[in-house]
Amino acid sequence: MPQVTETVVDAGAPDVAPPPLPALFIRLGGKENLVKIVDSLLANVSADAELKKAFAKTTGPKADHLKTMLVDQLCELSGGGCKYSGKPMREAHKGMKITDSQWKAFLVDLDYALQENKIADADRAELAGLLGPLKEEMTEAPAIKK
């Protein structure tokens, strides 16, 4: 009896991966929209009881500089190919004694700014996730009482 080997090809599910998502930068609306987002963020921050004092002296050219730096930083972080040229986060916030609740307030103000600019939930969460690791560079650990 000749041996007959039958090969069964199991096609299974069609081998089509979902298309990759465009870079977060694109989902945030590109640089033009980042400028709007940062504008809303800074407006929110200066109306926020938790934060307005910290930013009270950031006016005129200083506010313009902060805006440019934030746009570049968010552009770079989200894969937009910009190069952030400002100070490292630890240095930029040195001595400010930023508290945990100020940090949270800033992220809430950013989230409102993203919502105002119609950014999807998942994209807002992704950006917050990229900023999360910067927290320990900016906030001061509460003093340990002996």
Ligand code: HEM
């Ligand atoms: C995700 C959180 C934050 C990010 C990404 C961020 C980013 C930045 C950047 C890029 C600069 C400009 C650095 C430069 O000029 O080279 C800056 C400056 C500054 N940040 Fe932040 N920051 C954050 C949170 C905060 C918080 C929570 C506070 C205060 C409570 C704060 C207060 C300031 C102040 C006062 C300046 C200096 C503005 C000036 O030059 O007058 N930041 N920050």
